[in-house]
Amino acid sequence: MDGSIWAxxxxxxxxxxxxxxxxxxxxxxxxxxxxxxxxxxxxTRELHRQLDAEDKYLDGEAPPPRNPPLKK
Structure with a gap:
């Protein structure tokens, strides 16, 4: 019986x-x-724009994004 339940x-x-x-x-x-x-x-496009702006800001390549950067 135990084998049939397992099967x-x-x-x-x-x-x-x-x-x-x-x-x-x-x-x-x-x-x-x-x-x-x-x-x-x-x-999705807007989220990608925000993440790209945040990455550029954190790399020192652009001014701060509209929304504050996410904490890593």
Whole structure:
């Protein structure tokens, strides 16, 4: 009996995990509109601009960024 439970966990666990992962990925793609994608892309670009400005400031190559530098 103990071996069959272990086999179920070893075989069934990854299968269940894979099914849940596929479901979540498909659900996430289905609910994203073009406006949400554009908003996400713009927020990512802005974050990259802020991080670049912070890096230049910390390297002494530019004036302070609009937001104070993050602590490392």
């Amino acid at each position: 179920l966990v070893t075989i069934g666990g990854p299968i269940l995990f894979g099914l849940v992962l596929i479901y979540v990925m498909m659900s996430n793609r289905r609910h994203r509109s073009p406006e949400e994608m554009a908003r996400t892309e713009e927020a």
